[in-house]
Amino acid sequence: MKSLFFRTISVTFFLASFSGAALVDDHIHGGDSHLPRPVVVEYSDVESLASGNDDVRLWCESWRFAGEANNLGPWTTVPVECVSYVKTYMTGKRYAFDLEMVSREASRFARSIQMRTDGMDAWVFDIDETLLSNLPYYAEHKYGLEIFNHGLFDKWVEKAVAPPIESSLKLYEEILGYGFKVFLLTGRSEAHRSITVDNLNRAGFRDWERLILRSLDDRKKSATIYKSEKRDELVGEGYRLHGNSGDQWSDLVGSSTSNRSFKLPNSMYYIP
Amino acid sequence: MKSLFFRTISVTFFLASFSGAALVDDHIHGGDSHLPRPVVVEYSDVESLASGNDDVRLWCESWRFAGEANNLGPWTTVPVECVSYVKTYMTGKRYAFDLEMVSREASRFARSIQMRTDGMDAWVFDIDETLLSNLPYYAEHKYGLEIFNHGLFDKWVEKAVAPPIESSLKLYEEILGYGFKVFLLTGRSEAHRSITVDNLNRAGFRDWERLILRSLDDRKKSATIYKSEKRDELVGEGYRLHGNSGDQWSDLVGSSTSNRSFKLPNSMYYIP
CATH class of the missing domain: 3.40.50.1000 (HAD superfamily/HAD-like)
Structure with missing residues (x-):
């Protein structure tokens, strides 16, 4: 069983780690305005797991799950790697x-x-x-x-x-x-x-x-x-x-x- | 776009709709004891969507997401249709x-x-x-x-x-x-x-x-x-x-x- 728990992800991706929605001072997207400042979150210190397309898809699924479970901090845009995943999800x-x-x-x-x-x-x-x-x-x-x-x-x-x-x-x-x-x-x-x-x-x-x-x-x-x-x-x-x-x-x-x-x-x- | 929103699910499955964990008066699974009483939730009044194996898998995925987002009421066991899905998920x-x-x-x-x-x-x-x-x-x-x-x-x-x-x-x-x-x-x-x-x-x-x-x-x-x-x-x-x-x-x-x-x-x- 143990090997299951050792597998980890290696993807470098863009996530907005600042709080509030960027360039947004609007009706439905909250109050604060912040400059868009994509922050590279380094996932490179771990063993490669998300090495193929299928793994990127799974990674995006985990990202979606994390959002739905309220595990993510504020984010401004969908991670660039996940646009195709999100499109498939939302339209399917x-x-x-x-x-x-x-x-x-x-x-x-x-x-x-x-x-x-x-x-x-x-x-x-x-x-x-x-x-x-x-x-x-x-x-x-x-x-x-x-x-x-x-x-x-x-x-x-x-x-x-x-x-x-x-x-x-x-x-x-x-x-x-x-x-x-x-x-x-x-x-x-x-x-x-x-x-x-x-x-x-x-x-x-x-x-x-x-x-x-x-x-x-x-x-x-x-x-x-x-x-x-x-x-x-x-x-x-x-x-x-x-x-x-x-x-x-x-x-x-x-x-x-x-x-x-x-x-x-x-x-x-x-x-x- | 509209047809997207008309698709609905038709699966009859077992869900525990009573509160508390069944046959459980234990250390980690909560306090109340209730007799196990699986309740059939009828999903048959809607157009068939979950008609194939792939749709059952998607249905189980929705069930999992609903749980992770805290949308499900109390449940006692994994729905019988989803055991294979849950096994694949948990071990993969x-x-x-x-x-x-x-x-x-x-x-x-x-x-x-x-x-x-x-x-x-x-x-x-x-x-x-x-x-x-x-x-x-x-x-x-x-x-x-x-x-x-x-x-x-x-x-x-x-x-x-x-x-x-x-x-x-x-x-x-x-x-x-x-x-x-x-x-x-x-x-x-x-x-x-x-x-x-x-x-x-x-x-x-x-x-x-x-x-x-x-x-x-x-x-x-x-x-x-x-x-x-x-x-x-x-x-x-x-x-x-x-x-x-x-x-x-x-x-x-x-x-x-x-x-x-x-x-x-x-x-x-x-x-x-």
Whole structure:
């Protein structure tokens, strides 16, 4: 058995080790601006494992796993070696399966809840990469390899054509059907309220209790802080936050966390 | 793009939807005892996606990712369809890569910490599947398909031959080298203290500050509660918990959580 544990990886790759999203002072990608400064993380002091294409693929899979398990520090772009892997993942069956699995688990949990009659049982949904998919945009921008461009992304948002994530739409309708109050808590700005409503309606989402967007005061806050504050307010109003669905850990952690959190997959970008 | 989001999974499989570990009133697998009661979760109301062997593999991969992202509720055994997948994963490069990746990230974080001179900077490690590998045991017990057997597992533990997870041993030594106080916080019982010390030493682990095991009073507590209480005590003593490494979410969540948590992979068992 022992040889298993001695195998290690040798790949030199680029990772952004500075905190915050680079060149980003925007609606959905967090507050802080930092210069993009790719840092070479040396993986060359270990025995070569990732020596072939297949190993690079496995390495990228480990990178994806590490992100989904919240093991990675802040990162700005997909590692250059993993662009092909991320494209294959996001456009293939795996992403579809992963989305389906998380919706199923959320649905099972929602069904298990003993609802009260006071109308205060609640569920929180993020929007981007949770209810709506920006994959058509990212397909034109190398699936996360390009540093996030605020202006270009805004133009995409303003088209209001982001398709629904179908497994999330199904979950959303189930959640409404069970009688939960639905709160949409997004990093998008107030300036995009009406276009966001248009897009949500066009994609089939209706009947939410409240759509919460970033005000000007919120713009400099990290998503974790901003979303925690908004959840604190909901809890202060007496809502019981049973479930929370989001594609970023910053949607799910902090204060007033829900009873169960559901992390949707997203290997294209990171929001602090 | 749209067809991507319409694909769904159709597999009927066994999942344990009751809470707590079945037939378990043991040292490391949590407190509550429940009768094993496999529940068939019907996935047959959706269009077939997992129709071939490859799709079953992808489905199992989604199941694994859901576990690593803490999206699954409590489960008792690996789904029967996924035993082959889990075996391949645990005995192949992927597990090794995943372990390596999480140690690397933990190492990068540890290096980034500005240590103080008061000796109160601390790191918490779980033991089983974090520092020591029980893979030789699980290889004899179908990689998590068999319901956990307290007596048999105890016999394995008492041999004190669990090998180190090499990437964790390397991290452990780095962490010590940086000057962190290391706390080993395990679900194993006090009755196994000396055998655990023997195994740790044999595997190369030394110089921890404290080895914390379950007392009789702790036996009925979930791992989340027990470990939170022990971390509360450490924080009460003034330790700053920078990092926490564990293979179960119950190692990492609750109260007095560390600044960063590192979730090691484990697809063989779940501890509440």
